[in-house]
Amino acid sequence: MKNKSKAFKQSFTTYALVLAFYLVCEIWLKTGNMSSLMEGLLVPLCYYMILAVSLNIVVGISGELSLGHAGFMCVGAFTGAIFAVTAGAEMPEYLELFIAIILGAAVSAVFGFLIGIPVLRLRGDYLAIVTLAFGEIIKNVINTIYLGVDVEGMHITMKDALSLNLGEGGKTIIKGAQGITGLPRNANFTIGIILVFISLFIVLNLINSRQGRAIMAIRDNRIAAESIGLSVSKYKMMAFVISAALAGVAGVLYAHNLATLQATPKNFGYNMSIMILVFVVLGGIGNIKGSLIAAVILTILPEKLRFLSDYRMLIYAVVLIAMMLFNSAPKAVAFRERLVESISRKNKKEAKEEA
Amino acid sequence: MSSFITYLINGISLGSVYAIIALGYTMVYGIAKMLNFAHGDIIMVGGFTTYYIASVMGMPSAVGVLGAVVVCTALGVIIERIAYKPLREASSLSVLITAIGVSYFLQNAALIVFGADTKSFKSVIDIPSLSLMGGTVTVSGETMVTILSCIIILIGLTAFINKTKTGQAMLAVSEDKGAATLMGINVNRTIAVTFAIGSALAAVAGVLLCSSYPTLSSTTGAMPGIKAFVAAVFGGIGSIPGAMIGGIVLGIIENLSKAYISSQLSDAIVFAVLIIVLLVKPTGLMGKKIQEKV
Amino acid sequence: MSGADKNTSGNILLDVEKLGISFGGLKAVDNFNLKIEKGELYGLIGPNGAGKTTIFNLLTGVYKPDTGRIILDGADITGKPTIEINKAGIARTFQNIRLFSNLPVIDNVKAALHNHYRYGLIHGIFRTPLYYRTEKAMDEKAMEILKVFELDGVADYKASQLPYGRQRKLEIARAIATEPKLLLLDEPAAGMNPQETHELMETIKFVRDNFDTTILLIEHDMKLVSGICEKLTVLNFGRVLKQGETYDVLHDAEVIKAYLGD
Numbered sequence: 001m002k003n004k005s006k007a008f009k010q011s012f013t014t015y016a017l018v019l020a021f022y023l024v025c026e027i028w029l030k031t032g033n034m035s036s037l038m039e040g041l042l043v044p045l046c047y048y049m050i051l052a053v054s055l056n057i058v059v060g061i062s063g064e065l066s067l068g069h070a071g072f073m074c075v076g077a078f079t080g081a082i083f084a085v086t087a088g089a090e091m092p093e094y095l096e097l098f099i100a101i102i103l104g105a106a107v108s109a110v111f112g113f114l115i116g117i118p119v120l121r122l123r124g125d126y127l128a129i130v131t132l133a134f135g136e137i138i139k140n141v142i143n144t145i146y147l148g149v150d151v152e153g154m155h156i157t158m159k160d161a162l163s164l165n166l167g168e169g170g171k172t173i174i175k176g177a178q179g180i181t182g183l184p185r186n187a188n189f190t191i192g193i194i195l196v197f198i199s200l201f202i203v204l205n206l207i208n209s210r211q212g213r214a215i216m217a218i219r220d221n222r223i224a225a226e227s228i229g230l231s232v233s234k235y236k237m238m239a240f241v242i243s244a245a246l247a248g249v250a251g252v253l254y255a256h257n258l259a260t261l262q263a264t265p266k267n268f269g270y271n272m273s274i275m276i277l278v279f280v281v282l283g284g285i286g287n288i289k290g291s292l293i294a295a296v297i298l299t300i301l302p303e304k305l306r307f308l309s310d311y312r313m314l315i316y317a318v319v320l321i322a323m324m325l326f327n328s329a330p331k332a333v334a335f336r337e338r339l340v341e342s343i344s345r346k347n348k349k350e351a352k353e354e355a
Numbered sequence: 356m357s358s359f360i361t362y363l364i365n366g367i368s369l370g371s372v373y374a375i376i377a378l379g380y381t382m383v384y385g386i387a388k389m390l391n392f393a394h395g396d397i398i399m400v401g402g403f404t405t406y407y408i409a410s411v412m413g414m415p416s417a418v419g420v421l422g423a424v425v426v427c428t429a430l431g432v433i434i435e436r437i438a439y440k441p442l443r444e445a446s447s448l449s450v451l452i453t454a455i456g457v458s459y460f461l462q463n464a465a466l467i468v469f470g471a472d473t474k475s476f477k478s479v480i481d482i483p484s485l486s487l488m489g490g491t492v493t494v495s496g497e498t499m500v501t502i503l504s505c506i507i508i509l510i511g512l513t514a515f516i517n518k519t520k521t522g523q524a525m526l527a528v529s530e531d532k533g534a535a536t537l538m539g540i541n542v543n544r545t546i547a548v549t550f551a552i553g554s555a556l557a558a559v560a561g562v563l564l565c566s567s568y569p570t571l572s573s574t575t576g577a578m579p580g581i582k583a584f585v586a587a588v589f590g591g592i593g594s595i596p597g598a599m600i601g602g603i604v605l606g607i608i609e610n611l612s613k614a615y616i617s618s619q620l621s622d623a624i625v626f627a628v629l630i631i632v633l634l635v636k637p638t639g640l641m642g643k644k645i646q647e648k649v
Numbered sequence: 650m651s652g653a654d655k656n657t658s659g660n661i662l663l664d665v666e667k668l669g670i671s672f673g674g675l676k677a678v679d680n681f682n683l684k685i686e687k688g689e690l691y692g693l694i695g696p697n698g699a700g701k702t703t704i705f706n707l708l709t710g711v712y713k714p715d716t717g718r719i720i721l722d723g724a725d726i727t728g729k730p731t732i733e734i735n736k737a738g739i740a741r742t743f744q745n746i747r748l749f750s751n752l753p754v755i756d757n758v759k760a761a762l763h764n765h766y767r768y769g770l771i772h773g774i775f776r777t778p779l780y781y782r783t784e785k786a787m788d789e790k791a792m793e794i795l796k797v798f799e800l801d802g803v804a805d806y807k808a809s810q811l812p813y814g815r816q817r818k819l820e821i822a823r824a825i826a827t828e829p830k831l832l833l834l835d836e837p838a839a840g841m842n843p844q845e846t847h848e849l850m851e852t853i854k855f856v857r858d859n860f861d862t863t864i865l866l867i868e869h870d871m872k873l874v875s876g877i878c879e880k881l882t883v884l885n886f887g888r889v890l891k892q893g894e895t896y897d898v899l900h901d902a903e904v905i906k907a908y909l910g911d
Contacts, residue, residue: 006805065451118634124447125390126633128455129584133626140623158617202774209773209780210763210787213752217760220749227709227743228761228827229735238770270577274459281452313463320456321438328449329441 011204014289018049018200021296022193029189037303043257046192047073047250048299050199052279052291054246057203059277060286061212062239063219065128068115069247070272071135074263075111076104076248077255078142081180082173084256086149093186101195101252108248111138112241120236135273142263147174179262180255187256195253196292199246203288206242215239271313278316281323357491362614363607368498368567370606371505375560376583377590377598378512379553385529385593386549389447392454393434395580396461397554401427401561402571403469406476416479423558431554432547440543458577465573478566497567504563508556509599516595521548529593578622582609585629591642600640662687662863663831668707668717677703678887681717685831685880690857691865692878692895696907700887701867702744705833709741710734722830736764738830742820742837744867750809754800757808757819758791761826766790791826797859798822798852814845818852825860832856834866838873846870850877875899883907 025042028034051069058066080100088096111134119130146163148155150170157163161172174180206212214235218225222232255261265271279298283290302312326332376398383391401423409419438457442450482496516522524545527535536542557576564579565571582605590601608628613621632639661684668681678700685691693701706712708719710731719727726737740761749757766787772780795801798818803811808819817837824832837853838846850873857864868874874881874895881898883890885907891898898904 059448063446063448065448067455115630118630122633122637125451126588126637128390128451129581129588130626130630130633132581133585133629137623137626140619144617144619158620205774205776206770209770210759210766210768210783211770211773213756213760214763216752217749217757220751221747223711223731224743224747224749224823225760226731227735227741227747228823229732229764230760231732274455277452277455285448310467314460314467317456317460317463321453321460324449324453324456325438325441328445328453330444331441 007208010289011200011208014200014204014292015197017289018193018196018292022189025189038300041299041303042189043187043192043253045296045299046189046196047253047257048276048279048295049196049292050246050250050253051276052283052295053196053199053203053288054243054250055276056280056283056286056288056291057206057239057243057246059280060288060291061203061207061219062215062236062243064120064124064236064240065277066131066240066243067128067270067273067277068131068133068135068138069243069276070268070270071131071138072108072112072244072247073251073254073272074135074138074142074268076108076251077261077268078174078180078251078263079107079248080104080252081183081255081261082147084184085173085180085182089184093184096184097186097191097252097256100256101249104248104252105245106248108251109241109245112244113237115244116237116240120233120240132270132273135268135270139263139265139268142174142179143177145174146172146176148172177262179260181260183255183259183261185257185259187253192253195249199249200288202242202246207288211235211238274320275316278320281320285327357488358614360488360492362610364492364494364498366607366610367603368501368606369610370586370603371501372560372564372567372602373579373583373586373606374505374599374602375508375556375563376579377587377602378508378595379556379560380584380587381590381592381595381598382525382549383553384587386525387435387439387546389439389450390454390584391439391550391553392451392580393457393461394553394557395576395578395583396458396465397427397431397557397576398561398564398579399465399571399573399576400430400461401558402476402565402575403465403474404558405479405562405565406474406571409479410474410477416481420479420559420562423562424555427554427558427561428551431550431557435547435550440546458580462573462577469573471573474571476565476569476571478569479562480566495567497563501563501567504559505599505602508559509595512552512595515552521545525549582622582625585625588629588639589632591639594639594641597639597641660686662689662722663708663865664718664720665708666718666720668704668714668719670703670707670712670715676887678707678714681884681887681889683882683889683892685863685865687830687863688857689863690853690877690879691863692874692881693865693867693884694869694874694881695884695890699884701884702835703887704884705741705835705867708734708833709739735827735829738828739833740824740827740829740831741833742817742824742835744835744839746813746816746820748808748816748819748823750807752808753805754808754811754819755788755791755795755804757823758794758826759787761823762787762790765828794822794826797825797855814841817841818849821852821856825856825862828860829862832862832864834864834868836867836869838868838870843872846873849873853877871899 029039051073055066055069058064080103083100083103084096088100115131115134119127144158146157146161148164148166148170150167152167155164155166161175164172214230218230218232218235226232279295280291283294302309379394380391383389404423404426405419408414408422409416434457438453439450442453478497480496480500482500484496485494485499487494516525524540527538527540528542528545532542583602586601586605587598589605590597605625609621609625612624616624663683663685665681665683669679670677681704693704695701707714710729713728718725721737721739724737726734749760766783768779768783792801792804795804800815800819800822811819821834821837838849841849853864854877856862878895880893881895882892883898883904890907891901891904
């Protein structure tokens, strides 16, 4: 079937693109030509790609808007980091990272599920605002938490480190707004790329599965989808939870790339959620390959064009508005269709004349 | 007891600001069927306009307030014309993302224009505080003016909608855009008027907010804006008395939780309220159920 | 299905009793009764605003009735959610076409095969043999259905790219894919030219005969109604005006009056 081979080709080129990107960067790195600035961007590039792909599940495939993606990333990051400095501290590096990723994904998925219950049956606008609220809650709550461990087990308080009342040999894990220190920093570019591949594998296969079809059918027409027996809440939830889990994975990667993890407005705030949204919108809503490319370009470009750094957010805002107007305004769409038509007619005419 | 009453009154005052902002949200939502994410940032623009006119240029406060209303009204109409109107027939997802883009644009444009430092805002209200209960409870002039403004706005807006032709047109458009067009109502104009009124209210809210909490930065409007939306949802989106009640209840909840639970967690508590409302009564206190046509 | 066994009373597929719903005090449908036998091709007609689509919405669970019962093949489906009603055996089309417009034509049908061809999410993501087997079977089934509607040639087109008439056909194909006992068609010929309408009549008959289903349709095109419907119910102001064999109903004085006015 034609459309099957088309889907296969699209998945294949997406994988190939990531592989090519990896090889280019590795060669660049191994030959010693890469600047330290660029080198420092390699792991961030990976988690931005994962975040963009995962948000695209909600925005592109499911047609809802989540503004709390940074919140799920935050949950994953802290889950992974807590594991890294406790049980994972004694483990071999890769085993620790592996388990941290599984845990981060699972805990984020649980949060996604809990947030999804109240909002997924409601209008899309509510989902946007509740996820935004969730992101802020997570950040606020984590900043007030003190978590410690001693022989008696875990202690938690919202007061201060002393109130933990840790026994002999006890260790504070989360120190309120100061966050978690002493992280292993064992993430690297190869691991990042592997995670990008895993995310792509999950998302691309989901799109071409029975479940993905149901999610997209619901996106296109909820009432018609119900009329053919598709459960709207089940499949919206499925998309939301998978997306949250992948954002959690990105968070684990993020946390394992730092020595100290703190929840600040910069890393897990609204701005981060918007930045991920910009990746998705610029890359084309629902276009997985596009959001990867957008994530890479929008991460590298501002670093290369430092003089623009003050205007970076402003440019993001303009990109969002312009892309939406260009892609969704009925007049703009009609104009583009006319343009394409006139070009193809011209081409046909020329072809005829040549014949 | 007296401290509780102080917290309560301050809560009502903050809630009145939320209510005024929520009115703008709810009107735009009712009529244009869109969540105007940038509404909160108009508050910030209103605050800065007053700040520049009154504090920097040294003109009278009244001129500052008037200037804020004029600038915000114009801004609201321009935003609607440029960013939202072309998307009238587009999917709600596109409109929502565009609105977020506009909000983000206003915040970051303000950051560049006004700088990253937090400005201290000089209150525009010059009324002495009131002592109650033998001096144990003090009500500031700002608090009184805020609550009073809120009441006046509610009465004025209700009268406007029920008594004027434009108000009736707004009701008609919110019920059924197509039918309103057939009745000869200019839908585009009505939507523009709604944005103008909503933005003017946001300007007033901005001045009141900055007078009570005298700091000003590019993100001043973001949180109050989101909370006002929570208030609008709480009261039932599209309902004017609902927005009012929702705003005031939310203000009280926020102030009391700040006082008695945790100041860091008060935002989280407000959002938790939203989630609970959506779970228990998704249409809010006074909202109508919207039936999709099949 | 022969005429003889259609008249036996144990053959009732849909039994609607005293169905009613009001919107804000207005009785949109009132005391509506309807019995449809298995294999019948039944028409629901009436002037605009008579409540025809409202009845479809009640039958499919979009609206919950205020009064009355809906029995499908012996099972009470009154007030059940749309999804359950579809699983119980009712599928429909919509007056204003509702396709999955961004999905390929074939996926519109495959989405409707969802509850009949199953595999878990894990199979879908890891592409197990079950995934490939089931997808292949779905492709074959979907193509088989599309062929009936002469849509097999455009299976890979986006649904929104189809011309209007073919979009209507695709909606019927999608509904049929859920293997309904009862198929509800809401103005299937709306916006079609006489030639297309004629083809559609043939298709509807073919569907009834070959997919082992019963059809209830709303239509304004009297040529179509008199051409294929065996029985009719005429609705006026939310109430049944006349019920019976097509010829009798269409020649009833009251019905003619309702259509032509006083």
